[in-house]
Amino acid sequence: MARHFGTIVVGAGAAGLSAGIYLARARVKTLIVDAGVPGGQLVLTHAVANYPGVAEASGGSLAATMKQQARHFGCQIQTQTGVRFLDLASSPKRLELEDEGEVTADTVIIATGGRPRTLGLPGEDRFKGQGISYCATCDGDFFTGMEIVAIGGGNSALEEAVSLAKYAAKVTIIHEFDEFQAQPWAVQAAREEPKVEFRMAQEVLSFEGEDALSAVVVRDKHSGKVDRIPARGAFIFIGYAPSTEALRGLVDLSERGEILTDEAMATRLPGVFAAGDNRAKRYRQITTAVADGTIAALSAIEKLSAA
Amino acid sequence: MLNTTLPHIDSEAAFQAALADNDQLMVCCGRNGPMCLPVYDVMESIQDRYDKVAFKVMEFDGPIAHNIRSLPECRSFMGLPFTVWFKGGKVVKATSSIQSKAQVTAILGEHFEA
Numbered sequence: 001m002a003r004h005f006g007t008i009v010v011g012a013g014a015a016g017l018s019a020g021i022y023l024a025r026a027r028v029k030t031l032i033v034d035a036g037v038p039g040g041q042l043v044l045t046h047a048v049a050n051y052p053g054v055a056e057a058s059g060g061s062l063a064a065t066m067k068q069q070a071r072h073f074g075c076q077i078q079t080q081t082g083v084r085f086l087d088l089a090s091s092p093k094r095l096e097l098e099d100e101g102e103v104t105a106d107t108v109i110i111a112t113g114g115r116p117r118t119l120g121l122p123g124e125d126r127f128k129g130q131g132i133s134y135c136a137t138c139d140g141d142f143f144t145g146m147e148i149v150a151i152g153g154g155n156s157a158l159e160e161a162v163s164l165a166k167y168a169a170k171v172t173i174i175h176e177f178d179e180f181q182a183q184p185w186a187v188q189a190a191r192e193e194p195k196v197e198f199r200m201a202q203e204v205l206s207f208e209g210e211d212a213l214s215a216v217v218v219r220d221k222h223s224g225k226v227d228r229i230p231a232r233g234a235f236i237f238i239g240y241a242p243s244t245e246a247l248r249g250l251v252d253l254s255e256r257g258e259i260l261t262d263e264a265m266a267t268r269l270p271g272v273f274a275a276g277d278n279r280a281k282r283y284r285q286i287t288t289a290v291a292d293g294t295i296a297a298l299s300a301i302e303k304l305s306a307a
Numbered sequence: 308m309l310n311t312t313l314p315h316i317d318s319e320a321a322f323q324a325a326l327a328d329n330d331q332l333m334v335c336c337g338r339n340g341p342m343c344l345p346v347y348d349v350m351e352s353i354q355d356r357y358d359k360v361a362f363k364v365m366e367f368d369g370p371i372a373h374n375i376r377s378l379p380e381c382r383s384f385m386g387l388p389f390t391v392w393f394k395g396g397k398v399v400k401a402t403s404s405i406q407s408k409a410q411v412t413a414i415l416g417e418h419f420e421a
Contacts, residue, residue: 036345036348043344045341060339079348079352080348080408128403128404129386129403129404130383130385131385132386133385133386133404137340137341138338138386138387139387211383
């Protein structure tokens with residue numbers, strides 16, 4: 001017989017774990033499932049310095065504390081467990097989990113977050129771990145004394161480019177527009193770093209090399225000129241995409257694939273809520289994910305109490 | 308210490324013993340970073356399903372990591388973690404950077420017996 005829960009939270013990032021803490025503390029039988037590790041994108045952050053009440057901590061340790069808090073209140077957490085199938089319109093809601101089969105719940109909170117965007121270009125997958133990286137702090141030291149590129153124009157791209165300049169001989173920032181989306185302070189820090197160069201309005205076409213990456217091919221968006229930038233490393237920081245593919249047709253999504261909710265985090269389906277970076281909203285921070293998770297949990301508790 | 312409950316290979320003797328005692332061995336050599344922790348978590352989550360496979364980790368900055376870093380199969384690697392699959396003491400597969408559960412189980416299915 002399928003296990004039944006008051007609430008199943010899909011996703012164990014900051015939003016999902018926050019929801020789990022509130023739900024379990026309210027004595028709601030709660031299961032959090034995640035296809036990856038607890039913490040989601042939080043784990044990718046080496047130093048968190050703007051989370052109120054915590055002077056500075058690694059994303060991993062913050063996630064570990066949130067997981068511990070949720071478990072302490074009785075929340076069940078299953079990681080490395082994908083959801084094969086969702087029936088959100090039924091009552092109770094039905095989910096089919098990898099390696100387990102069906103579980104059911106009266107309410108569901110979708111907190112699937114986002115994942116780093118990839119360019120999807122020739123050579124990108126082939127050179128992952130052999131020149132192409134998505135984590136400067138993990139792999140930066142492999143490129144000591146080498147010429148590398150950082151692709152992107154947001155805060156992450158510019159901050160990581162400055163960080164990579166500690167190791168690399170030269171860091172060329174490749175950005176598709178004439179202006180950066182990054183905050184002025186991040187742009188200034190990059191401009192003040194002598195090892196950082198800028199290639200604006202460039203479309204990345206492909207990644208080249210034999211056993212490892214040796215060059216990035218770009219096209220100037222104004223002149224159309226194609227150029228080959230020698231690079232042993234390419235760090236890609238082009239933002240995040242919401243993880244909502246499996247929800248298409250089940251809940252309302254924006255043009256960008258983000259879940260549409262009201263202020264209570266409710267979707268158009270009764271008893272189905274969304275929280276975190278997969279939701280249509282302007283700002284995406286750990287604090288906003290935590291707030292979303294809290295509101296979604298309180299809304300789910302209210303729904304369960306009214307039933 | 309790496310943030311995982313998996314057994315650590317922390318000496319030359321332990322590495323040689325791991326190779327000699329385990330016909331099928333998966334070693335993940337990394338740090339406590341965002342690309343490495345998910346691979347340890349995958350290994351922890353599947354180890355009960357692979358009775359005939361030994362799952363172990365090694366610190367990338369430790370004194371015996373040269374056993375992994377200097378393997379010909381890892382020479383072009385520039386992304387953590389370095390993960391190596393040994394069968395009968397020989398390398399049958401090596402990967403660089405983060406791997407998903409699906410990628411790890413696909414490699415185990417292709418090269419190893421459960």
